[in-house]
Amino acid sequence: GAGVSQSPRYKVAKRGQDVALRCDPISGHVSLFWYQQALGQGPEFLTYFQNEAQLDKSGLPSDRFFAERPEGSVSTLKIQRTQQEDSAVYLCASSLGILAGAPYEQYFGPGTRLTVT
Amino acid sequence: AQTVTQSQPEMSVQEAETVTLSCTYDTSESDYYLFWYKQPPSRQMILVIRQEAYKQQNATENRFSVNFQKAAKSFSLKISDSQLGDAAMYFCAYRSEGGADGLTFGKGTHLIIQP
Numbered sequence: 040g041a042g043v044s045q046s047p048r049y050k051v052a053k054r055g056q057d058v059a060l061r062c063d064p065i066s067g068h069v070s071l072f073w074y075q076q077a078l079g080q081g082p083e084f085l086t087y088f089q090n091e092a093q094l095d096k097s098g099l100p101s102d103r104f105f106a107e108r109p110e111g112s113v114s115t116l117k118i119q120r121t122q123q124e125d126s127a128v129y130l131c132a133s134s135l136g137i138l139a140g141a142p143y144e145q146y147f148g149p150g151t152r153l154t155v156t
Numbered sequence: 157a158q159t160v161t162q163s164q165p166e167m168s169v170q171e172a173e174t175v176t177l178s179c180t181y182d183t184s185e186s187d188y189y190l191f192w193y194k195q196p197p198s199r200q201m202i203l204v205i206r207q208e209a210y211k212q213q214n215a216t217e218n219r220f221s222v223n224f225q226k227a228a229k230s231f232s233l234k235i236s237d238s239q240l241g242d243a244a245m246y247f248c249a250y251r252s253e254g255g256a257d258g259l260t261f262g263k264g265t266h267l268i269i270q271p
Contacts, residue, residue, distance in 0.1 A: 072258045081160075081247050081261030082201075095258070128199065145259065147193075147201035 043148035045131050051154045052121045060116045060151045064133030071114050072145060073106055074130040082130050088114060089136075121155045128152050158183045158250050162262035169238045170270045176223075177233045177265045179248030187253035190224065190231045195245040195264070204246070207231065209253075235267075243269045 044063045052058050064071050070089055074082035075098075084098040090111040099106070103122075108114040118125055132145040159182045169175035181190070192204040207215045207224050215222050219236045235242055245266050249259040 074258070079263075081162075081249075081263050082259070084258035084260065087258050098258070130201065132201075144203050144206070150199045 043131055043133050043146050045129075045148040045151050047151060048149060049152050049154075051156060054122060054155055055120050057117065057119045058121055058153060060118075060129050060153070062114045062116070062131030062133075062148060064112065064114070064131070065146055066112075067135070068133035068146075069111075069136045070134045070143070070145075071108060072132045072134075073114070073116050074132065075100075076128040076130055076150070078127070085116070085129075118153075121153075123155050126153055126155045158185075158188075158252070158260045160248050160250050160260050160262040162248055162265050164265045165263070166266040166268065168268040168270060169235075171238055171240060173238055174234060174236045175238055175267065177235075177246050177248075177267065179231045179233070179262055181229050181231065181248070181250050183229070183250065185252060189251045189253065190222075191249040191251070191259070192220070192222070192231075192233045193247045193249055193261075194242075195247060197244070201247070205233065238269050240269050240271060243267055 046061045072087050073085040076082040086106045087095040088108040091108050103119045105117045128150040130150045131148045134143040134145045136143050161180045188209045190207045194202045194204050205215050205217045205220050214224050221234045223232045245264045247264045248262040251259050
């Protein structure tokens with residue numbers, strides 16, 4: 040595709056609901072990242088995939104957060120039993136790879152703004 | 157863990173003038189990458205410029221250049237001939253050379269361009 044796409048662009052959830060956020064990376068990109076950006080802050084790393092393998096999930100704030108990329112392309116970030124503190128913009132980024140010595144650029148999607156009421 | 161600090165929440169510059177955005181970082185690594193990203197109000201994050209830590213020469217991309225001071229752990233962005241389209245949030249980011257951790261971002265600087 041032309042770029043990274045994310046859906047939905049906006050999501051309002053009542054506290055306690057489950058939500059699923061989708062990311063379509065650039066075709067052929069091996070690496071995929073999820074970030075959480077709270078209002079007025081910089082993005083914070085959540086998790087990283089290389090193809091279908093989730094190699095780092097150290098940034099996931101709680102066990103209510105779960106991410107998958109079963110076929111190595113589209114990824115879904117799921118948040119169970121949403122809380123007000125989950126309100127943020129969730130950004131997805133993809134890159135060609137992530138090898139030592141190679142500063143592969145991360146291309147970002149437009150984000151999903153999640154509001155938990 | 158690495159940290160990135162942007163001490164200027166907001167900067168304002170007259171159109172056509174030059175502005176410098178500051179960034180410092182803390183790391184115990186010797187090899188890494190530094191980036192400046194621009195995030196306009198539409199939210200799509202765009203890479204402005206990158207710097208490899210092993211390169212002594214400062215990176216330049218058209219009107220954008222950096223002043224990379226490895227010993228001081230400083231990485232400032234200079235925008236020359238500022239244009240209205242430069243108005244955005246600017247984020248400084250760090251990535252380990254091994255690379256599996258994703259990017260570590262600063263809190264950002266809101267750049268305002270005065271016409």
